[in-house]
Amino acid sequence: MHHERVRAVDPAVADALDAEVSRQHDTLAMIASENHASQAVLEAQGSALTNKYAEGYPGERYYAGCEHADEVERLAIDRAKELWGAEHVNVQPHSGTQANMGVYLTTLDPGDRILSLDLSHGGHLSHGHPANFAGKLYEVAHYEVDPETGYIDYEELRETAEEFDPDIVVSGYSAYPRAVDFERVQEAADAANAYHLADIAHITGLVAAGVHPSPVGIADFVTGSTHKTIRAGRGGIIMTSEEHADAIDAAIFPGGQGGPLMHNVAGKAVGFAEALEPEFEEYASRIVENARALGDAFEASGLTLVSGGTDTHLVLCDLRESHPETTGGDAEGALEDVGIVLNKNTVPGETRSPFNPSGIRAGTAALTTRGFDEAACREVGDLIARIVDDPEDADVRGEVSDAVDRLCEEHPIYE
Numbered sequence: 053m054h055h056e057r058v059r060a061v062d063p064a065v066a067d068a069l070d071a072e073v074s075r076q077h078d079t080l081a082m083i084a085s086e087n088h089a090s091q092a093v094l095e096a097q098g099s100a101l102t103n104k105y106a107e108g109y110p111g112e113r114y115y116a117g118c119e120h121a122d123e124v125e126r127l128a129i130d131r132a133k134e135l136w137g138a139e140h141v142n143v144q145p146h147s148g149t150q151a152n153m154g155v156y157l158t159t160l161d162p163g164d165r166i167l168s169l170d171l172s173h174g175g176h177l178s179h180g181h182p183a184n185f186a187g188k189l190y191e192v193a194h195y196e197v198d199p200e201t202g203y204i205d206y207e208e209l210r211e212t213a214e215e216f217d218p219d220i221v222v223s224g225y226s227a228y229p230r231a232v233d234f235e236r237v238q239e240a241a242d243a244a245n246a247y248h249l250a251d252i253a254h255i256t257g258l259v260a261a262g263v264h265p266s267p268v269g270i271a272d273f274v275t276g277s278t279h280k281t282i283r284a285g286r287g288g289i290i291m292t293s294e295e296h297a298d299a300i301d302a303a304i305f306p307g308g309q310g311g312p313l314m315h316n317v318a319g320k321a322v323g324f325a326e327a328l329e330p331e332f333e334e335y336a337s338r339i340v341e342n343a344r345a346l347g348d349a350f351e352a353s354g355l356t357l358v359s360g361g362t363d364t365h366l367v368l369c370d371l372r373e374s375h376p377e378t379t380g381g382d383a384e385g386a387l388e389d390v391g392i393v394l395n396k397n398t399v400p401g402e403t404r405s406p407f408n409p410s411g412i413r414a415g416t417a418a419l420t421t422r423g424f425d426e427a428a429c430r431e432v433g434d435l436i437a438r439i440v441d442d443p444e445d446a447d448v449r450g451e452v453s454d455a456v457d458r459l460c461e462e463h464p465i466y467e
């Protein structure tokens with residue numbers, strides 16, 4: 053993939069874009085929120101729809117000339133309805149955070165209460181962190197995972213809901229390796245007479261393919277990012293029932309956004325069409341099998357997995373027991389040096405800080421897109437463990453680097 057037209061006007065940006073394509077090819081993208089969108093999705097996202105103002109919704113726009121924008125947005129909506137079985141879908145949120153904002157604007161007044169999972173236990177900034185608008189506008193309390201098992205403590209969640217009396221309970225997480233029991237979260241929301249927002253940003257693709265239970269039809273609102281496991285390019289999405297359809301649409305536009313990013317809506321439409329193909333179910337199953345293989349390799353090397361394994365695309369490693377002197381940041385840096393890109397992460401019961409936490413998080417969605425199988429993921433797990441054991445050893449670094457190069461060559465991404 054080259055960027056000749058960019059190069060003709062802007063060699064500096066063209067250099068950076070070319071180098072980014074090479075970086076993605078030459079490294080293992082294991083940040084659990086990332087994936088490699090297809091060239092079809094990239095083409096749609098780079099289309100002339102970026103020029104079009106389409107404030108409003110299909111058939112009800114504020115400007116003329118929206119017939120093709122309407123067609124694209126209707127396709128994205130219809131495909132999303134088919135993928136997730138939702139009654140009403142809004143495909144305009146610029147990102148997952150804006151999707152959550154749309155739900156809060158629909159359900160809450162400033163000062164109302166959000167109950168969500170603690171960030172260090174796997175929650176997300178947009179679930180009410182003090183640095184995020186949600187934490188500034190609303191009153192927030194948190195539930196936690198069980199420190200022994202690493203699983204959501206649904207009993208504690210229900211008790212906290214009864215005590216705190218939230219207006220909305222948020223489920224769905226950024227660093228939780230286990231399947232979420234949305235029915236039990238719903239019970240906690242019911243006990244407090246609160247709404248339930250299920251934020252499936254990470255697991256959109258797994259839910260669409262039926263390899264993770266779906267909150268659609270259980271929670272009042274389901275939000276997601278479109279660039280993670282569903283692989284449909286940057287953006288966000290909201291799903292809800294007919295009852296809340298108009299309120300959600302008004303909360304996104306004009307409530308929280310201006311004109312939609314129609315080129316991104318086109319990317320979503322194309323990515324959703326790809327996800328409706330039968331191969332996508334196979335892809336999603338393989339993501340989870342690959343994450344299990346990765347986790348098995350970690351455990352065989354003596355690393356500790358939060359919750360002892362995974363049901364999803366990600367594994368979370370707590371380094372404190374096996375490598376008390378090694379922080380997540382140390383591991384992230386040493387791994388990046390050898391071409392393995394993952395992220396440091398807080399772990400339940402974190403004893404360090406969010407800036408230098410005790411864990412690493414690794415996902416298999418992007419590797420699976422490149423065609424990695426379980427054997428390849430086990431090998432990657434071994435390579436990661438070798439670096440975590442010996443981050444400074446030049447021989448180990450050289451061998452791991454060579455193995456990463458070979459794996460990248462064997463699994464090309466773009467033509």
Ligand SMILES: *Cc1c(COP(=O)(O)O)cnc(C)c1O
Pocket residue numbers: 085147148149150175176178224225226251253254277287288
């Ligand atoms: C990734 C993520 C989001 C959305 O993030 P954006 O970067 O705004 O798309 C929202 N919630 C959770 C739980 C996430 O993991």
